[in-house]
Amino acid sequence: MSTTHIQPLPNVRGRMSYTELGEGKKRTRNIREGTNRIAAQMGDMGTREDFIRFCSAMRRQSQGTRLNEGYELRVSWSPEELSKDSPEDIQRACEYGYLLCKEVAPNAPCWVTVHTDGEGGCVHVHATIANHDLVSGTAIAHGTDHATVKRKNDQLSREMGFTVVGPEPAKEKTTWAERKEQFGIESFERLLGNRVEDARNHASNMAEFLEELKIRDVELTETRKVDKKTGEETVGWSYKSHDLYGKSKRKRRRRASNLADDLTREGIEAYFEEKQRGLEAQEQDAPVPEVLPDVPETAEPEEQPSTDSALDVYDLDQSDVSEMASDLQRAHIHRSREEGKPFMDERYQQIVEAGNHPDEQLAKLREDVDAARREFHASKEALDTLQSPYPGLLAGMHVFAKAGCNAKDPVSRMMADMTAMMLRMMIKQALDEEARRQREEAEKRVYESRKNMWDAEKRLKAAEKALSNEDEREEHLKRERAQRRAKEAEQRVGVRTPRSADKDTQFGE
Structure with missing residues (x-):
């Protein structure tokens, strides 16, 4: 107690x-x-x-x-x-x-x-x-x-x-969305809880959840205890990860129940069960697929809206990155102090240079983002092209089949029809195999280009955020210099600050 x-x-x-x-x-x-x-x-x-x-x-x-x-x-x-x-x-x-x-x-x-x-x-x-x-x-x-x-x-x-x-009061179930605001922005608890929540939201079952934790540098430890009197077994979880904002880069551990109830074993399992029930309900409510009539393979496919149109909506704005500027600066200074090195290194100079010439830096980052977007959309268009049928070749097959109808006797027409049908099947099989191979390569290029585009946008956000607080930092430094100069001036003229009337009252322990 x-x-x-x-x-x-x-x-x-x-x-x-x-x-x-x-x-x-x-x-x-x-x-x-x-x-x-x-x-x-x-x-x-x-x-x-x-x-x-x-x-x-x-x-x-x-x-x-x-x-x-x-x-x-x-x-x-x-x-x-x-x-x-x-x-x-x-x-x-x-x-x-x-x-x-x-x-x-x-x-x-x-x-x-x-x-x-x-x-x-x-x-x-x-x-x-x-x-x-x-x-x-x-x-x-x-x-x-x-x-x-x-x-x-x-x-x-x-x-x-x-x-x-x-007596212990009845405990209400807590969620990380409610608890995270109780921790500081640079606290280890908030960093760890955000990583666990993000891993849970990107997983559909427990196996995927464990893989997502490894990707985010989080270790899950399971502890089992058995009550000697009742024989009841209880299972507790704890998470372990590196503290990026601490004085040392050592790993720290927190019990899942100390973060939030929905991040414990029971909370994670309940989340996946609810998610699975939602998927099953969607499948039951889904309409029966409509049977479409056969259409010639030479027909032009209807134009489908791009599923990645949301990527074009993103617009560069300094307000998007203003929340992380101070975090990046503090992390750099803390890391330098932990390593025993001065924080005024090349990386810090680059941040200062970006603050002195924001227009040039932003222009370069926007060029990177635009180039990544162009690469992504080009690969996406190539993928869409490969997913469509080949109207030229298929039309040629139909023309070849029709030509057989001009034969003068029934046997010749039958042989022409059979030849055209075999030729069509062989060419279609070869085209399908080639289209499958090219489609897989195009999908791979789409994923890589999307990653490059997102990485470029992240770099731009980080730079814009670092620049957003540069003016505030300069004003703060000016105020400190002004206060220091005023104090030095008072000392030179021999002005003595009157002693405070407050007394150090020492309190016993």
Whole structure:
């Protein structure tokens, strides 16, 4: 069982300093020896200092409308539930604190610090949440009261396997479409859940679902447990994949039930059963095919509307790709930091160059898309041509058969008719075989050209999205430079900022 407490923080720096070094003699000793009291930590910024500066900057930008820079969540577990001597328990507590922050404020950055040096020897977490919603751009509106935090902590504890005091409430079935908004855009849970949902939607049965998971770099693990008292066997699923936005490229695991009920084994099986019932209902409701009269093979086929006409509807628009620009930039910076390399490399310079000359870059990408479309439509036309009959040859066969009717005696007419019929059958068989071979090749070219067209469109979308936020990034950099210059000017003239009246009130654990 875990206990929770939440409090506002007018000064995040003071509290973060306490969670890192402690107070009194403990703080002095840690400073002297270059140590700290952090057992584990994780957060949404690169470093603790980056997070502290972000909280302070967001309060300054509010121009006095915000009283607090952030909020602190404290979560503590009994030694029977989490041991301070177990690295796995310490990491589990760290991840739990991060998930609880996202339950309280899904769109606000946070930083989690784990301690094991408390007086009671309990593993406990100090989770600091910035008082800024990244989506709305305002302060955290609600969800920071004790009752709400306790309710969300109890719910998360049940999901994570911790004990909770009181009866367990009846759980409603959840869907990933509802749950995904509760996770951050760059969270591992949202990335994993989207991959599993996409694999399920592209499959018709369990075998296809497993193949789709492999394509999306997701591993499925099945765990079976047997109740010793009742002998009942339960089966649980968990998914494992690489965390693209984490500090390391290691694989992480999440239980299917922690994502959504419709992504568990029961939910996936129910989805395929419902899908199969829908297909059977469509077959039963389908009209009986109409028997058409025989027509001469030389007749011209009716023109059918192109099944790929929807591909021509796509129009290039910056709004289509505006949602992924910041994701690509953050992923590039995070990956560079993980590898210990500066992010100002050739790839980053290409993004900057595209921002400096957007018209040229967009023109090149549009040329790629147009070329891919032309290749696709050309191969599609060739396929349609091969699927139609050969009117010239078939008409010649009919003319040859008619010519036999001009024979003067019945025997000659019969022989001419038989010869024409045999010739027609032989030529038709050869044409059908050649048409089948060419049709298979044309279908292969259609699929390849369609893939090239879609790849070109994806590259264009990514570039347009990266460019859409370039102006915003430049304005942000200008504001930071202006603030830095103003601060340096104050220091040069000897102006001293009045000391804040806020005091670092240290709270006991």
